[in-house]
Amino acid sequence: MIKFDRRWFLTASAAGLVLPTASCARVQPSSKESPMSDIKPVPLGESDVDWDAMTEREWRERLTDAEFRVMRKEGTERSGSSPLNDEKRKGVFVCRGCYLPIFPSEYKYNSGTGWPSFFDYNEGTLGFKTDYKLIYPRKEYHCIRCGSHQGHVFKDGPEPTGLRYCNNGVALAFVPDEA
Numbered sequence: 689m690i691k692f693d694r695r696w697f698l699t700a701s702a703a704g705l706v707l708p709t710a711s712c713a714r715v716q717p718s719s720k721e722s723p724m725s726d727i728k729p730v731p732l733g734e735s736d737v738d739w740d741a742m743t744e745r746e747w748r749e750r751l752t753d754a755e756f757r758v759m760r761k762e763g764t765e766r767s768g769s770s771p772l773n774d775e776k777r778k779g780v781f782v783c784r785g786c787y788l789p790i791f792p793s794e795y796k797y798n799s800g801t802g803w804p805s806f807f808d809y810n811e812g813t814l815g816f817k818t819d820y821k822l823i824y825p826r827k828e829y830h831c832i833r834c835g836s837h838q839g840h841v842f843k844d845g846p847e848p849t850g851l852r853y854c855n856n857g858v859a860l861a862f863v864p865d866e867a
Contacts, residue, residue, distance in 0.1 A: 739786060739834040751785070758856045759785055759836035762819075762828070767802030770857020775804070779864035785836035787861070788813055791853070799845070799852055804860065806853040807845045814838070829853070 742750075747760050757763040772781070781791040781804070790813045791806045799805035812832065819828035819840065827841045838859045845852035 737786070742834075747785075752858070755784060755858045759838075759859050762821075762837040763856075765803075765856045765858050769802075770804060772804045772857040772860055772862060773798075773802065775862050777862075777864045779862055781806075781855075781860045781862055783813075783831040783834060783836055783838070784859055784861045785831060786834035788831055788833045789863075790814065790831065790838070790860070791855070793862075797846055799854065801852075801854060803839065804855045804857050805845070806855065807847075807849045807851060809853055816841075831859075 744760070748756055751759060754765065758765055775781075775793075775796070777793065779793050780789045781793070781796070782789050790809050792810065795806040795808045797805060797807060814829045815832045815835075816827055816829050819826045829838050829841055830836060831838060836859060837856070839853060839855040842852045842854060843850060
C-alpha cells in the first residue's frame with residue numbers, strides 16, 4: 689500500500705515533478721476567478737499554524753474521529769451520509785482541516801454517487817497522487833496546505849471539464865455567501 693508522504697510530495701512539487709502550479713504547502717487561494725476570493729482561508733488566530741509540524745495527537749484533538757479517519761488516514765465516508773450533498777446555497781466549500789477555499793459552490797453538481805461532487809476546483813489548492821487501494825489506479829487528491837485527504841477525481845463529470853471531484857463531505861466545511 690502506498691502512503692501519502694507529505695514531505696516527499698512538497699519536495700517533488702517544488703521541483704515541478706508533481707504539481708507545476710503549486711510549489712509549497714502554503715499556497716494562497718487560487719488566482720482563478722472565484723465568487724469567494726475575499727474569504728479568509730485560515731480562521732482567526734491560526735495564520736501561524738505550521739501544518740507540516742502538526743502531530744497525530746494535535747490532528748486528533750482538532751478533528752472528530754470520522755474526520756480524522758478520512759482526512760489523515762485516507763478513509764472514505766459512507767455514500768449518502770454527508771449533509772453537504774444537499775447544500776445548494778451560494779458560497780464556498782473549504783478544507784475542514786485548514787479552511788483553504790477549494791470549491792466555489794458554482795462548481796458543485798449532483799453526480800448521483802452520494803458524495804459531494806464538483807467539476808472543478810480553485811487552482812493551487814489541491815495536490816494529486818495515484819492511489820492503488822482498489823487494485824486499479826485512481827487519482828487521489830489532498831488539500832495542498834494541510835495535506836488532508838479530500839477524495840478522488842474521475843473522468844465522468846459534466847462539461848466544461850468532464851471531471852468529477854468526488855469529495856468526502858466530512859473533509860469539507862461550507863461557508864455561505866454573506867450577501
